[in-house]
Amino acid sequence: MNLGEGVRLVSFGILALIVLGGALGVVLAPSMVHAAFLLGLVFVGMSGLYLLLNADFVAAAQILIYVGAVNVLLLFAIMLVNRRIPDAAAGKRGLRNTIAGFVCLFVFGSLVNGVVRVPWPISTETPIANSTLRIGEQFFSYYLLPFEAVSILLLLALVGAIILARREFVPDRTESGDQPLVLPERPRAEMDETPKLPETTGRR
Amino acid sequence: MNQGIDLQRSFVELLTGAGLPQEVARAFWLPLPMVVILAVVTVAVLLAIWGERKWAADMQQRIGPNIVGMAGFLQGVVDAIKLIVKEDIIPRKADPWLFTIGPILVLIPAFFAYLVVPFGQNLIISDLTIGVFFLVALGSVAPIGALMAGYSSNNKYALLGGLRAAAQSISYEIPLALSVLSVVIMTGSLSTIAVVEAQNTYGMLSWNVFKPIVGQVGFVVFLISALAETERAPFDLPEAESELVQGHHTEYSGMKFALFYLAEYANLVLGSLMATILFLGGWGFFVPVETLAGWLGVDLLNPVFQLFAAFLGIVITVLKSTIFVFLAILARWTLPRVRIDQLLDLGWKFLLPIGLVNLLLTAAFRLAFPGIFGGV
Amino acid sequence: MFVLSGYDYLLVFLLVSALVPLIALGLSAVFRPKIVSAFRKSTYESGIEPRGDSWIQFNIRYYMFALVFVIFDIETVFLYPWAVAFDKVGLLAFIEALIFIAILVIGLVYAWRKGALEWT
Numbered sequence: 057m058n059l060g061e062g063v064r065l066v067s068f069g070i071l072a073l074i075v076l077g078g079a080l081g082v083v084l085a086p087s088m089v090h091a092a093f094l095l096g097l098v099f100v101g102m103s104g105l106y107l108l109l110n111a112d113f114v115a116a117a118q119i120l121i122y123v124g125a126v127n128v129l130l131l132f133a134i135m136l137v138n139r140r141i142p143d144a145a146a147g148k149r150g151l152r153n154t155i156a157g158f159v160c161l162f163v164f165g166s167l168v169n170g171v172v173r174v175p176w177p178i179s180t181e182t183p184i185a186n187s188t189l190r191i192g193e194q195f196f197s198y199y200l201l202p203f204e205a206v207s208i209l210l211l212l213a214l215v216g217a218i219i220l221a222r223r224e225f226v227p228d229r230t231e232s233g234d235q236p237l238v239l240p241e242r243p244r245a246e247m248d249e250t251p252k253l254p255e256t257t258g259r260r
Numbered sequence: 261m262n263q264g265i266d267l268q269r270s271f272v273e274l275l276t277g278a279g280l281p282q283e284v285a286r287a288f289w290l291p292l293p294m295v296v297i298l299a300v301v302t303v304a305v306l307l308a309i310w311g312e313r314k315w316a317a318d319m320q321q322r323i324g325p326n327i328v329g330m331a332g333f334l335q336g337v338v339d340a341i342k343l344i345v346k347e348d349i350i351p352r353k354a355d356p357w358l359f360t361i362g363p364i365l366v367l368i369p370a371f372f373a374y375l376v377v378p379f380g381q382n383l384i385i386s387d388l389t390i391g392v393f394f395l396v397a398l399g400s401v402a403p404i405g406a407l408m409a410g411y412s413s414n415n416k417y418a419l420l421g422g423l424r425a426a427a428q429s430i431s432y433e434i435p436l437a438l439s440v441l442s443v444v445i446m447t448g449s450l451s452t453i454a455v456v457e458a459q460n461t462y463g464m465l466s467w468n469v470f471k472p473i474v475g476q477v478g479f480v481v482f483l484i485s486a487l488a489e490t491e492r493a494p495f496d497l498p499e500a501e502s503e504l505v506q507g508h509h510t511e512y513s514g515m516k517f518a519l520f521y522l523a524e525y526a527n528l529v530l531g532s533l534m535a536t537i538l539f540l541g542g543w544g545f546f547v548p549v550e551t552l553a554g555w556l557g558v559d560l561l562n563p564v565f566q567l568f569a570a571f572l573g574i575v576i577t578v579l580k581s582t583i584f585v586f587l588a589i590l591a592r593w594t595l596p597r598v599r600i601d602q603l604l605d606l607g608w609k610f611l612l613p614i615g616l617v618n619l620l621l622t623a624a625f626r627l628a629f630p631g632i633f634g635g636v
Numbered sequence: 637m638f639v640l641s642g643y644d645y646l647l648v649f650l651l652v653s654a655l656v657p658l659i660a661l662g663l664s665a666v667f668r669p670k671i672v673s674a675f676r677k678s679t680y681e682s683g684i685e686p687r688g689d690s691w692i693q694f695n696i697r698y699y700m701f702a703l704v705f706v707i708f709d710i711e712t713v714f715l716y717p718w719a720v721a722f723d724k725v726g727l728l729a730f731i732e733a734l735i736f737i738a739i740l741v742i743g744l745v746y747a748w749r750k751g752a753l754e755w756t
Binding site: 059060089090093096112113116117119120123124125127128131132135185186188 | 283284287358388389390393394396397398399400401403404407408411419423426430433450
Binding site: 290291294295298343344345346347348349350351352353360363364367368371372374375385386387388389393400413414415416417423426427430431433434437438441444445448449450505510511514515516518519600601604605608609612613616619620623624626627 | 640642643644645646648649650652653654656657658660661663664665667668669670671674676677678679680681698701702704705708709712715716719720722723726727730733734737741744748753754755
């Protein structure tokens with residue numbers, strides 16, 4: 057075994073640890089925001105694994121899309137609804153965790169079973185160095201229809217997301233030409249009041 | 261073009277001569293160019309900070325730094341030392357882990373991106389086949405660091421600043437990617453070396469910025485988006501000192517603040533280098549290097565000329581990117597800050613459609629006139 | 637089998653550039669004074685006592701822009717292989733890419749008309 061192979065083996069070990077540890081963290085972290093950041097770490101680790109498989113373009117795309125876009129979207133969503141709502145079912149937490157644990161173990165077991173049983177075909181082809189070029193050529197010869205289907209899929213995703221988001225959060229603009237100008241974020245009445253101290257203390 | 265002087269081979273030969281195996285000798289070589297590049301970047305950052313302070317002072321009829329070193333030249337070094345010995349404050353309500361990781365996460369991509377920045381034919385750390393895409397992908401990590409810093413500070417200004425930084429960064433990533441894509445079409449490769457070489461077949465005339473119509477449009481789209489990505493005035497909404505104190509930097513002090521500051525200027529220098537590489541022909545002189553050798557009456561493979569050409573390449577890369585650094589400084593100190601709706605309108609409703617049209621135009625031109633719009 | 641070239645540099649450079657901030661923070665940890673004071677650690681909101689929680693409810697608009705961004709980010713990623721292979725695939729691919737982009741422009745127009753790109 058030469059130096060390069062050794063380095064790759066160690067890198068694989070470290071990346072696998074990052075991915076597995078990060079994924080466990082995502083599930084177990086008490087704070088949603090921590091979980092989202094750990095998810096970013098998992099994505100970075102995945103990108104490293106792609107790189108070890110000679111897929112340089114896919115690795116960079118993984119960073120660009122999953123870390124740069126999906127994770128940011130997740131963080132926005134989490135920070136948007138980040139209210140400290142007291143857990144109503146705090147008393148039943150032990151029971152809930154036990155059930156969840158059993159379900160997880162069952163899913164994990166069936167997955168392991170599948171992974172071990174399926175005779176995975178191992179490609180004997182030599183990997184190519186310039187995968188981006190090959191991907192481009194394949195897009196416009198063999199995978200032409202899927203390539204176009206992707207754009208339809210993206211369009212549908214965009215339209216669907218906008219419809220859902222508008223219904224959930226954004227009220228339709230009403231004709232309010234004759235209403236006086238108000239500052240919506242800080243109503244006048246509230247500003248004139250002095251803060252009531254007993255209410256704010258002891259909340260935490 | 262040529263092989264240049266192979267420092268790596270001589271270094272490896274020296275070590276193998278001393279009895280080390282080939283691979284180990286190569287492993288010893290690996291960090292050397294990196295340390296050189298990082299030192300160059302740090303010096304460039306200090307120079308950019310000094311230049312900005314001096315020029316801003318001139319514009320405002322002040323003197324600016326003038327005590328430490330000649331014309332205050334060493335002020336940046338002294339500032340760095342000051343920041344090292346400053347107290348590090350983590351607010352009581354902050355999330356200490358995320359608070360510490362935030363600035364580190366902002367700085368690492370800023371430095372890591374220099375991996376594929378070429379200063380000459382062989383003067384690059386690593387010529388990856390996905391070079392340009394690598395730069396774009398690393399640029400997309402920035403909002404995560406800003407969000408982390410903003411969230412963990414547990415401060416209203418910081419959170420708003422972090423959110424704004426992320427929103428701004430993602431809004432301008434797509435126009436940036438589209439202008440980069442038009443360059444990739446003209447090159448037919450993602451490697452930064454290939455991008456520069458494709459622009460140097462006829463000297464200055466084949467630089468991408470001089471490609472009719474699409475070159476200039478792409479260049480302007482790239483400049484605006486890159487300036488917005490650095491989050492400096494006139495696009496400094498995340499900091500906006502008159503409304504958000506310092507944005508997501510508000511709670512930071514000492515070395516952690518210095519990391520943000522360093523990352524900002526490292527990104528500025530990186531953006532300038534990217535503009536040079538993508539549009540201004542990188543290390544290329546105004547005439548092709550063969551013509552230059554003809555003028556000087558020396559052979560292209562003459563070792564002295566090779567050394568001269570490599571040196572010239574570095575000087576030219578640095579000079580070209582200095583133009584962009586100064587352009588950014590000029591913009592910062594002369595233009596007022598845009599509002600957030602103007603910022604988003606500019607990105608989504610102006611630059612994005614223009615970028616798309618420009619990309620398709622580039623492709624059409626490339627098909628119609630492959631001689632002019634292709635490097636091959 | 638690993639066929640990509642230049643990635644040994646990538647690994648080492650990642651480690652080197654990760655070391656820079658760590659060394660900087662380490663140096664600072666050695667030299668900086670350690671003064672513990674409750675007032676210094678209070679949240680800075682322009683000298684006014686912070687009121688309420690700082691996890692404020694912010695504008696939904698940020699989320700809308702992130703949504704549209706994800707779609708267009710994926711689009712640009714699909715265009716990179718096209719740009720690289722442009723010489724090889726020629727006119728037909730240009731038309732295909734034109735259709736691809738046109739379909740997404742419909743999405744952009746839809747988002748525009750529906751006000752997803754409006755701040756106010």
